[in-house]
Amino acid sequence: MHFEYQNPTRIVFGTGTLSKLGEVVREYGKKALVVTGGGSVKRNGTFERAVRSLNEAGVAVAQCAGVEPNPRIATVERGADTARREECDVVVALGGGSVMDAAKVMAAAVFYEGDPWNMMAHGQPDRRLPESALPLITVPTLAATGSEMNSGAVITDEKSTLKSVVSARCLYPKVAVVDPELTLSVPKDQTANGICDLITHVTESYFNGIDGTPVQDRFAEGVILTAMEWGPEAIADGSNIQAREQVQWASLVALNGWVQAGTASPFPVHMIEHSLSAHHDIAHGAGLSAINPSWMRFAARTRPDRFAGFAHRIFSIPLNGPEDSSAAMEGINRFEAFLASIGCPTSLGEMKIGDALIEQYAQDTLQVIHDAEGRLPGRPPMSAE
Numbered sequence: 001m002h003f004e005y006q007n008p009t010r011i012v013f014g015t016g017t018l019s020k021l022g023e024v025v026r027e028y029g030k031k032a033l034v035v036t037g038g039g040s041v042k043r044n045g046t047f048e049r050a051v052r053s054l055n056e057a058g059v060a061v062a063q064c065a066g067v068e069p070n071p072r073i074a075t076v077e078r079g080a081d082t083a084r085r086e087e088c089d090v091v092v093a094l095g096g097g098s099v100m101d102a103a104k105v106m107a108a109a110v111f112y113e114g115d116p117w118n119m120m121a122h123g124q125p126d127r128r129l130p131e132s133a134l135p136l137i138t139v140p141t142l143a144a145t146g147s148e149m150n151s152g153a154v155i156t157d158e159k160s161t162l163k164s165v166v167s168a169r170c171l172y173p174k175v176a177v178v179d180p181e182l183t184l185s186v187p188k189d190q191t192a193n194g195i196c197d198l199i200t201h202v203t204e205s206y207f208n209g210i211d212g213t214p215v216q217d218r219f220a221e222g223v224i225l226t227a228m229e230w231g232p233e234a235i236a237d238g239s240n241i242q243a244r245e246q247v248q249w250a251s252l253v254a255l256n257g258w259v260q261a262g263t264a265s266p267f268p269v270h271m272i273e274h275s276l277s278a279h280h281d282i283a284h285g286a287g288l289s290a291i292n293p294s295w296m297r298f299a300a301r302t303r304p305d306r307f308a309g310f311a312h313r314i315f316s317i318p319l320n321g322p323e324d325s326s327a328a329m330e331g332i333n334r335f336e337a338f339l340a341s342i343g344c345p346t347s348l349g350e351m352k353i354g355d356a357l358i359e360q361y362a363q364d365t366l367q368v369i370h371d372a373e374g375r376l377p378g379r380p381p382m383s384a385e
């Protein structure tokens with residue numbers, strides 16, 4: 001096992017920490033570009049509280065609203081233009097993964113020469129990673145992606161219908177202000193999608209990694225068990241702050257690179273899902289949920305031992321030897337039942353996605369895996385550069 005790991009993002013975690021936003025941001029700049037999504041933070045009062053905290057700390061505000069789920073490169077360009085025009089010296093992302101990802105690329109696009117799409121894995125052959133960015137402070141309002149403390153961003157180019165990844169050292173947020181109270185308004189379906197997303201972040205390396213990583217595997221199991229215990233509580237009662245806290249911390253741990261360190265995972269389920277959500281307007285977590293059971297049954301043919309271990313440690317299914325393929329299948333069935341129990345789709349048919357574009361999805365997936373691996377040999381796309 002060989003790896004380098006550094007995650008420089010400072011975390012300010014806990015209920016009520018939004019009130020500290022101003023003092024945190026003031027350390028990095030005097031005028032913030034505040035990036036938001038389609039309006040949830042305005043409807044639930046989070047935006048107003050954030051701006052008040054910034055203003056009280058003497059930080060002026062410019063806005064970039066309207067980042068769409070599965071954010072577009074045109075939106076990134078619009079935000080970078082605003083940051084330049086308004087002479088912002090810091091960026092604040094107030095929203096879900098889409099807002100945080102868009103804000104990351106906006107922060108880098110301010111200094112980037114040429115088309116910012118060239119930062120992305122699909123930007124080959126002109127691919128050039130960003131080397132500098134405005135300081136970014138993330139304030140997640142949805143527990144799912146872990147974007148608040150990793151170096152990755154996922155952006156879609158509408159023209160080519162490609163959804164692609166960038167990961168660069170300069171994209172790490174300086175600080176993540178993580179206030180679980182901000183997630184109390186997340187509806188049941190988005191809460192469930194987030195739970196599926198965070199679990200998949202650790203199963204990607206659990207099932208695809210190299211062998212001999214017991215520490216990473218036990219961390220992954222801890223994330224899965226925590227999400228399966230507290231996730232349904234957060235769905236059943238959205239105002240359960242303890243459940244929201246556990247799910248949110250799990251989502252950060254799942255994709256801050258710690259669990260993936262040394263596992264050399266290519267994230268295939270994600271790469272397939274990105275191809276789907278580039279073509280269809282679907283939530284990322286729901287797309288992963290639809291792909292997971294079939295992908296697992298396929299992968300278990302070559303690695304029954306990993307899936308048997310999963311069945312045993314997650315569902316306490318007794319094993320008849322380390323490669324017990326019927327136990328492996330039972331574990332996958334139980335996982336599929338869990339996904340269905342929280343209201344997530346477990347097949348593409350359930351999402352009304354037919355097979356007309358199946359060849360295209362396959363080609364796009366192979367392309368992005370090839371491009372990402374060409375740049376990051378043996379590393380997961382979302383981990384530290």
Ligand code: NZQ
Binds near residue numbers: 040098147185
């Ligand atoms: O846009 P608004 O109005 O804010 O509404 C959003 C959006 O409709 C809503 N929402 C967010 N916080 C809310 C809320 N509604 C009520 N109350 C709140 N507190 O939820 C909807 C979905 O938001 P979105 O940001 O799209 O969801 P998510 O956090 O799941 O992010 C998905 C995006 O992240 C990418 C995905 O591909 C997708 O584009 N990913 C980013 C990763 C990363 N940077 O590390 C890793 C992931 O694997 C993923 O690929």
Ligand code: ZN
Binds near residue numbers: 145198200201270284
């Ligand atoms: Zn994901």
